Amino acid sequence: MGALDLYLKQVAAFVEERRRDGRQVRAFQCDGDPQQLRQGLPVRVGPGANAGLILRADTFAELGSPDAGSSAFPLWTRDASLLTDGRITLIGPGIRESEGASLPFGQVLMIGGTELGDEEHEALEQNQYVADQIEGYMIRSTPGRMWSRVGRDAARRGFDFDVLGQALMILFKSAIPQIEAMEVLFLTSGKEDLQQLNGIAEQVRTIGTLIARNAWLARGYDILECSLGVDCRSCSDKPTCDDIRDVVKIRKKKLRKKADA
Amino acid sequence: MSTDNHPELVRYRSEREWFKLLHSQVKDSDVPEHQLAERTLTFCLDMYNRIIACVEEGDPFVATYYCSAPELCTAMDLPWYMVMQTPFLASSVPYLLDDIDSAEAMGLGSDLCTAIRLSIYYIEANLSPIPSCIVGLLYPCDGAPMLHQVIQHNSKWRDIPMFNADPPYWDDDRSLDYFAAELRKMAQFLEQHTGRKLDMDKLKEAIEESNKQFALWQEYNELRRAVPSPHGWDLGGSQCFSVTQCYRAGQKGGTDWFRKLIEIAEHKVANKIGAVEKERIRLFWFDLLPFGWIFDLLPWLEQEWGAVMVMDMFGNYPYTLIDTSSEEQMWRDLAKRNLFDAPMIRQARGVADNFVNDIARIVKDYKIDVVIWPGHMGHKDGSATIGIMRETCRKLKVPFMSLGLDLFDRRYATPDQLKEKMSEFFRAMGLG
Numbered sequence: 001m002g003a004l005d006l007y008l009k010q011v012a013a014f015v016e017e018r019r020r021d022g023r024q025v026r027a028f029q030c031d032g033d034p035q036q037l038r039q040g041l042p043v044r045v046g047p048g049a050n051a052g053l054i055l056r057a058d059t060f061a062e063l064g065s066p067d068a069g070s071s072a073f074p075l076w077t078r079d080a081s082l083l084t085d086g087r088i089t090l091i092g093p094g095i096r097e098s099e100g101a102s103l104p105f106g107q108v109l110m111i112g113g114t115e116l117g118d119e120e121h122e123a124l125e126q127n128q129y130v131a132d133q134i135e136g137y138m139i140r141s142t143p144g145r146m147w148s149r150v151g152r153d154a155a156r157r158g159f160d161f162d163v164l165g166q167a168l169m170i171l172f173k174s175a176i177p178q179i180e181a182m183e184v185l186f187l188t189s190g191k192e193d194l195q196q197l198n199g200i201a202e203q204v205r206t207i208g209t210l211i212a213r214n215a216w217l218a219r220g221y222d223i224l225e226c227s228l229g230v231d232c233r234s235c236s237d238k239p240t241c242d243d244i245r246d247v248v249k250i251r252k253k254k255l256r257k258k259a260d261a
Numbered sequence: 262m263s264t265d266n267h268p269e270l271v272r273y274r275s276e277r278e279w280f281k282l283l284h285s286q287v288k289d290s291d292v293p294e295h296q297l298a299e300r301t302l303t304f305c306l307d308m309y310n311r312i313i314a315c316v317e318e319g320d321p322f323v324a325t326y327y328c329s330a331p332e333l334c335t336a337m338d339l340p341w342y343m344v345m346q347t348p349f350l351a352s353s354v355p356y357l358l359d360d361i362d363s364a365e366a367m368g369l370g371s372d373l374c375t376a377i378r379l380s381i382y383y384i385e386a387n388l389s390p391i392p393s394c395i396v397g398l399l400y401p402c403d404g405a406p407m408l409h410q411v412i413q414h415n416s417k418w419r420d421i422p423m424f425n426a427d428p429p430y431w432d433d434d435r436s437l438d439y440f441a442a443e444l445r446k447m448a449q450f451l452e453q454h455t456g457r458k459l460d461m462d463k464l465k466e467a468i469e470e471s472n473k474q475f476a477l478w479q480e481y482n483e484l485r486r487a488v489p490s491p492h493g494w495d496l497g498g499s500q501c502f503s504v505t506q507c508y509r510a511g512q513k514g515g516t517d518w519f520r521k522l523i524e525i526a527e528h529k530v531a532n533k534i535g536a537v538e539k540e541r542i543r544l545f546w547f548d549l550l551p552f553g554w555i556f557d558l559l560p561w562l563e564q565e566w567g568a569v570m571v572m573d574m575f576g577n578y579p580y581t582l583i584d585t586s587s588e589e590q591m592w593r594d595l596a597k598r599n600l601f602d603a604p605m606i607r608q609a610r611g612v613a614d615n616f617v618n619d620i621a622r623i624v625k626d627y628k629i630d631v632v633i634w635p636g637h638m639g640h641k642d643g644s645a646t647i648g649i650m651r652e653t654c655r656k657l658k659v660p661f662m663s664l665g666l667d668l669f670d671r672r673y674a675t676p677d678q679l680k681e682k683m684s685e686f687f688r689a690m691g692l693g
Contacts, residue, residue: 053487053530056480066476066582122617131625141486141626142479143579143618209614221649223613 002077003207010200011075011108011185018091023189025091028162032085032181034173037166042157043135045167046174054138060155061098064105064147069191071198072107072146073205074124080112085181088165092189095150095160106187106197107146109168115178118215121208127175134167161186267316269417272388276351277309283353293525294496300518301500304508305350311340316390321455324389326398326405327502328603329426330595331510332471333448336464337457342390343507344397344408347383348376348669350503352552361670374639375553375669377404381411384418391417394454396447397425401609402642424450430611432601441589441596465585467511468595472582474505475598477519479580484526485571486627489535490543491526493569494559498576499550502604505578541567541693545629547620547650548574548637549605553669557676562683566693571627575604577619609642616646617653624659630692636665638673660690 019025031037038045064070077083093103111124128146129139136154140147150159165184173179187193209224216223232238284302287295315322322340325331327349334341343349347360357379364382365371371378383389395418397409409425412418426443429436448459478501484491501519509515529535544562550573551558562568579602583594601607608615620632632654636644647663654661664682667673687693 053483055527055530066580126618126621126625129622129625132628138483139626140479140483141622143622145579212614216649219652221613221652223617223649225612226645 002079003211004075004204005077005079005082007075007200007204008077008082008110011110014197014200015089015091015185018189018193023091023193024093025089026094028088028090028165029084030086030088030162030166030169032169032173034170037086037170041163041166043137043154043159043163043167045134045170048132049135050132050138051135054136054149054151058151058153059149060152061095061100061150062102062148063095063150063188064145065102066145066147068102068104069194070105070107070146071187071194071201072105072109072128073201073208074109074111074128075204076111076113076116076121076124078112078114078116080114080181083110083112083181083183085112085183086169087183088162089183089185090161091185091187091193094188095164096155096158098188099155103188104191104194105146105148106185106194108185108197109172110183110185111172111176111179112181113176113178114180116176118211118218120176120178121211122215123176124172125208125212127172130168130171133171134164137164137167269387269389269391270313270316272347272383273309273313273390275356276347276354277306277313279351279354280305280309293521293528294492297496297500297518297521297525300514300521301504301508304504304514304518308340308342308508312342312390315340321393321457322390323394323396323451323455324392325396327506328599328606329396329398330444330447330599331506332464332467332595333444333451333459335467335511337451337455337459339451339455339457342392344389344395345376345380345405348379349549349552350507352669353555357553357669358672372638373407374402374404374637375667376639377402377408379669380408384408384411384415387417392421394451395421395423396451397423399425400428401606402639404639422450422454428600428606428610432611436600437593437596440600441592444592444596444599461588465591468583468585468591469511470513470516471505471511472585473516474509474511474519475578475580476582477516477523478505478578481519481523481526482572482576484523484530485576487530488543488628489533489537489540490569490571490627491529491534491536493536493563493571494546494550494555494573495536496522497570498573498578502575502578536569537563537567539567540569542569542687543571543628543630544568545620545623545627545632546570546573546635547632548635548640548643549668550575551635551666551668551671553667554671554676557671558679561676561680565680566684566687568631568687568693571629572623574608577623578602578604579607609640613646613649616643616650620650620653621657624654624657629659631660631662631687631690634661634663635668636663637668638666639668660686660692662686 136151136159138149168184169182172182187197213224280302287299312322324344325341326343360379360382361375364378367385369378369381398405424447426447429439452459504515504518581594581598581602584590634650651661665674
């Protein structure tokens with residue numbers, strides 16, 4: 001069982017719970033093949049597809065603003081059979097029925113592939129932020145948040161979460177060939193649901209940081225802690241550290257004397 | 262009251278004169294960017310005037326740092342200045358190199374960060390306004406506490422109460438709660454030593470105003486993603502930072518300043534007007550700008566190479582909306598903004614993860630052609646992550662260049678040496 005498999009089950013349970021609670025839950029099934037996915041899409045997908053910025057005046061709807069809240073994370077597993085390739089689930093209202101709205105936004109990308117490993121984790125994290133690769137869709141450049149804008153023109157042409165989901169599948173499958181299956185969950189139903197999803201996100205993030213650390217360790221770097229001086233006896237900075245310790249000792253002694261006097 | 266009675270104001274008054282001179286050069290300009298600069302300089306002069314008046318009248322004021330929740334001082338109507346002000350805000354003053362030499366003549370090692378060295382010199386030479394109390398900064402670098410130690414031993418400063426918020430290492434909830442409690446202690450400290458009271462309604466008001474400023478700053482940053490970028494090194498991050506942290510934190514004037522900034526940038530983006538006539542290289546300068554000799558390098562980069570600084574470390578201040586619905590949440594979000602989001606503190610205080618993620622995000626979002634780590638001689642902590650930054654850039658397939666310079670002293674690596682180095686690098690990488 002992979003480190004994140006448990007959370008795939010938690011996400012599935014989360015969706016079922018929302019369904020039971022009477023939220024509007026819609027599912028779309030599309031072909032998992034990137035070439036097939038491109039057919040019939042109302043917007044272009046790929047590097048440079050979104051040529052310009054989406055300015056405030058050109059915005060049809062905003063997703064995940066700091067006011068509305070956002071939560072986004074990827075989940076990956078080596079057991080692709082845990083996923084239904086090409087499935088997109090939406091909890092809450094869609095984009096085209098939300099003109100002028102600022103919706104809360106949750107996005108979970110569930111990815112499977114027998115060859116996936118720690119090394120791909122960082123790429124999955126970073127690829128969530130699609131920069132200029134989806135026409136009519138702009139993720140704002142602020143870390144730790146999935147805050148995006150959908151342009152008026154794109155919405156008019158039919159851009160909605162099914163399109164966004166397909167675009168993400170195209171981009172991920174093209175960038176990371178080890179991906180065999182991919183599912184996407186979007187959530188716009190409200191802050192309370194988002195909070196619940198964030199509970200899962202936080203645990204995933206903690207594990208994700210450790211996975212990224214392992215990948216960096218394999219390349220010879222520790223991104224979390226300085227581990228250069230694991231063994232003081234072999235560290236070239238030892239004399240400096242010894243000097244500092246001596247100075248601290250002298251200083252403490254002086255302070256003690258002062259206090260006693 | 263004359264300067265003779267307050268020798269510690271000599272430099273402060275000279276700086277004010279310098280800024281007055283700069284102000285006079287832009288005050289009647291029709292150029293929108295100059296008009297904005299005029300506002301920035303007016304804010305700056307207001308700060309100088311307020312501090313000088315406090316010294317002369319004996320009113321309370323604080324010496325503090327950037328990213329120490331300046332909204333608190335706004336809410337308490339408490340004038341403040343940044344202890345390391347000269348190297349950052351007034352580094353264009355013509356006597357900066359003489360002051361660096363004087364600092365060395367005092368025996369301060371030339372391997373110590375020049376910003377800290379200069380600030381120590383200004384304390385020891387009695388050239389900094391002596392405040393009612395001090396808020397120090399134990400992060401992001403280990404060098405800053407040396408300045409605090411000098412303050413504690415200087416005969417004129419040693420009796421001034423000092424508070425240093427203790428920064429946790431990790432970026433988790435426990436750290437956030439801990440730092441929020443530190444900020445509360447800081448507020449109590451300010452009340453105790455200035456006689457001003459913190460009215461929570463006023464704090465809420467200041468924070469709501471600063472929320473607007475940060476939202477507008479974020480909006481402005483989106484505009485810098487445009488190709489060509491509407492502005493380069495001469496307008497952007499540094500000014501946004503000083504307005505939100507030093508001049509108009511949580512004040513309406515600052516919000517209006519941001520609105521004007523966006524208006525100018527939106528016009529340029531809509532008309533595809535860039536910072537230079539032909540933008541050929543989009544730079545991410547991952548540190549402070551070389552404030553001490555900025556005019557010797559950055560205009561040359563634009564003119565010679567069409568190289569536009571699209572983003573820099575201090576322009577990238579992630580937007581955290583501070584939730585003012587409850588007092589507890591307000592302190593917590595304030596802690597997040599000042600500990601996790603604040604530039605340089607964000608990268609150099611704790612884990613190296615932010616170096617990786619910030620580079621990855623900015624390179625993609627801003628269509629960056631080259632990442633430059635200037636390698637300021639004082640930023641040894643950051644330089645320890647050069648390998649990680651290089652590796653990140655390699656994966657992103659974007660050239661990475663580490664320079665090695667002193668942001669304040671042009672003699673450490675001269676502008677000519679740097680121009681040669683950068684030109685060689687750009688040529689080798691096929692840029693421009």
